[in-house]
Amino acid sequence: MTRAFRFLAALATAFLLWGTAFAQDKVVYHVDNSEAQATKALRNVRNHLDVAPDTKIIVVTHAEGIDFLMEGAKDKKNPDIDYPSLVSALKARGVRFEVCEITLRNRNIKKDQFIMDAEFTPSGVVRIGQLQSREHYAYIKP
Numbered sequence: 237m238t239r240a241f242r243f244l245a246a247l248a249t250a251f252l253l254w255g256t257a258f259a260q261d262k263v264v265y266h267v268d269n270s271e272a273q274a275t276k277a278l279r280n281v282r283n284h285l286d287v288a289p290d291t292k293i294i295v296v297t298h299a300e301g302i303d304f305l306m307e308g309a310k311d312k313k314n315p316d317i318d319y320p321s322l323v324s325a326l327k328a329r330g331v332r333f334e335v336c337e338i339t340l341r342n343r344n345i346k347k348d349q350f351i352m353d354a355e356f357t358p359s360g361v362v363r364i365g366q367l368q369s370r371e372h373y374a375y376i377k378p
Contacts, residue, residue: 275313334360
C-alpha cells in the first residue's frame with residue numbers, strides 16, 4: 237500500500253467517524269389508533285425531547301390514528317387532555333405531525349377538519365417505510 241493510499245484511507249475513516257459522532261438522531265413515531273396510542277405517543281415524544289432535545293421527530297398517522305389531529309379532539313378516557321394544545325406545543329419544538337391522505341379518502345374526511353399543525357402525506361405506511369429505509373429514522377410505535 238502506498239503512503240498516499242493509506243493517508244486517504246485514514247482520512248476517509250476519520251471523516252466517517254466524525255460524521256457519525258455528530259449525526260442527529262431521527263425518529264418516526266407510528267400512530268394508527270388514536271384511542272389506544274395518542275396520549276401515550278404525545279407523552280413519549282415530549283419525554284424524548286426533554287432528554288434528547290436535538291432529535292428530529294416525525295409522527296406519522298393513518299387509519300384511526302389520525303383522529304387526535306382533528307379539530308377539537310380530546311382523550312376519551314381523560315377529557316382534560318386537549319390534543320390540539322399538546323400537538324401545538326410539540327410542533328413548536330420541531331415535531332412534525334403527518335396525516336395519511338389515503339385514510340382521508342377512505343373515511344371521507346377533508347383536510348380542513350384537522351388542526352393547523354397537521355401536515356399531509358400521500359400514504360402513511362409508505363412514508364414510514366421511506367423514513368426508515370431512505371432517511372435512516374428509528375421506528376417507535378407507542
